[in-house]
Amino acid sequence: MAHQSSNRSGNAGQAGSRDPKHGWEAKVTVPPLRVATFTKQLAIMLRNGIPIMQALATLSHQEEYPNFGVVVSSLADRLGRGHSLSRSVAEFPRVFPPLFSAMMDLGESTGRLTESLDRLGDWLERDGDFFRRVKSAAVYPAFVVAVSALLTLALFYTVLPQFVQIFIGMGIQLPVITRVMIFLTDLVRNPGFWMLLGVLGCAGWIGLRRAWARPAGACAIFRILLRLPLAGRLLSYASTARFASAAEISLDTGLDLARTLELGARASGSPLILADAAQIVKSLTQGLQVSEHLGLRAGIYAPALAHFVRAGEEAGDLGIMLKKAASFYEEEVNHMIDTLSAVLEPFLLLGVAGIVGTVLLSVFLPMYSYLGQLGP
Template identity: 30%
Template structure:
C-alpha cells in the first residue's frame, strides 16, 4: 500500500510526499518518525486517472530538482546515518517517500549502485541531479571516515543556500508585482477609459489642453501599435539572454549586472555570500584548498566573481597567500582579505571564510530591508502619479467645458 503524508520536518518546514510499499498506516507513521518528522496527516493514496497522472509524472520527471528538496534529502540521510541506519537502507527508505519524481529516481539509482559495491560519491557522479560540490563533500567524508559529519555540513550548506535564494527572490518579487500592476492599470486607462472620453470631447467641440492632447495621442498610438513596445522589450530581453549565454559577451553582461542601480549591490552581496559559503563548506569537509577554490569559481554564478576566484587559485598554486591574493582583487572588500589572512595565520581558514559569508548575508538582509522600505512608497507614488496624470488629462476638458457653458 502507498500512503500520502503531510508532516513537519526537524527544521520546522511542512513537507509532503508518498510512502510506498508499506503494510499499514501505522508502519507509514513509524517511517516518518524514523526520519525525525512529525506526521500531520497520513492517508492512503487512492488511484486516479492513469493517463493524466502518468503525464503529470513525466512532466515532473523532466523538471529540475528544487534546492529545498535536495537540502531535505541530505538532511534526512544525515539523520538516518547518524542514527546508525546503514546507508543502503537509508537510501532505500528515502527513495520510496521523496515527493519529487526526478530526485526519487536519482536516489533509487544511487541506492542500486551502492548495493552493488560502488561508493556513495561514485554513484552520485553518474547523476546530473548531484552537483560536483555535493560529490566532492561526500567523497571527502568517505575518505576521512566522517561521512555523517560531511552530510550534515552539506545539508546545512544547501539549507542556507535555499534561504539566501528566497531572500533575493522576495526582494525582487514585490517591486515586480507592483510594477506589473501599474502597467495593468495604465493599460486599462489607455485602452478603455481614454478612448471613451475622446469620443465625448470630440462632440463637445472644445479646445483640449496640451496634457489631454498628448495623452489621447499616446493612447491612440498605443491602441494601434501596441505590439511595437512589446517587440522592443522582447528583443532586448532576448539580446541580453543571448549575450549572457555567449562566452565572449557573458563577462560584460555580468559586469553590467553588478553596476545596476539599486539591484547591482544586491546581486554582488548574494553572489559573494554564496561563493564564500561554498568555499567554507568545501574546506571544512576536507576538500583540498586548490580544488575548493576551483569549484567555488565554477559555482560563483557571475563571471566577474568567477574570474576573481580563478585568479586567486592560480596565485595559490604558486605559493602566494590566499589573503594577499584576495586583497589584490578589487571586487572583494578589504575586510575579506584581512579575515582570510587571519584564518591562514591561525589555522582556522574555514572558520574565517564562514564568518565572511555570515557578514555578506547580514549585509544582504539589511540591503533587502532598506530596499523594501524605499521601493514601497516610491512604487505607490509612481502608480498614483500615473493614475493622477490620466485623470487630470480627462477632467481638465470637462472643467473647461463647464466654465464655457456658464
C-alpha cells in the same frame, strides 16, 4: 535476500539502458531546501545502521517532488552497478551542486560519509534560506509594477477611449497631456503594437539567454547589474557570502585550498567570481596569498572579504574567518533587503499615484477648459 538481490539486479538493468547525462533526469531541478532535507535524512538513516541502498530506496518516495524521487532511484541504481555516491550525484548537476559531489568523494575516501552529509545538509539548508530571502526581495516591487501595468492598461482600454470621443466632439484645443494620452490610447489599442512588442521582447530574451550562456557575456551582464544603485551592492554581498560560506565548509571538511576556492566560486552564483577561480589558483602557484589576490579584485568580491581572509591567514585559521565573512555579509544582505523594501515602497506607491494622477489630469483639464469657454 534473494528477492532483494533480484530486484536490485533488475533495477540495475533498467538503469543501464539510460544515461542520466543525456536523459530528462539530468534536467530535473529541485528546490535547494528539498535537497537539504534529503541529505539530512540520508545522514540520519546511515548513522542508525541502515544500508545506503535501503536508505535511498526509502527516500525515493517523494510525493511532493516525484521527479526528485526518480533521481534518487537512479542514484540507487548506479550504486547497485558499482558506482560511488560521489560519481552518481555528479550526473545530476542541476540537483546536486559541485560541492555535494566533492564532499561525498572526501567522505567516501576518509570513511566519514555520514559526517560529510551532516555538514552538507546544514550548509544546503542555510544557503537555501539565504537564497530564498534574496529572491523574495524582488517579489514586492515586481508585484506593484505588475499591478500598476494592469491598472494602466485597464484605463487605456475602458475609461480613456470613452473620453477621447467626448473630447473630439467638443471641438476645443486639447492640452498637451491630453493629446499624449490620446496617442498612447490609440497605440495600446493597436494590435500591431503588441505584435512588435512581443517580437522585440522575444528577441531580447533569446539574446540575453545566449549571452548569459557564454562566460564573457555572463560577466558583461553581471557587471551591468553590479552598477545598479543598491541592488548592485546587494548582488555583490550575496555572491560574496555564498562564496565564503561554500569555501569555509569545503576547507573545514579537509579539501585542499585550490579545490576549496574553486567550489566556493561555483557556489557563489557570480560569473565574475567563477571566471576568477582559475586566476586565484594561478596566483597561489606564483606565491601570492589569497588575501593579496582578493585585494586586487575589488570589482569582483565585496571589499571587506580580503581583510577577513588576511586575518585568517595571519592567525593560521582561514576557515574560521571565512565563516565570519559569510555571516557578516549574510547579515548585511538581510539588512539591505529590509532597507530596500522600506525605500522602494514609497517610490512605488508614488509611481502608481503619478500614473493615476496623470490620467485624471488628462481627462479633467479639457473639461475645465471647455466649461470656461461656455462662460457664465
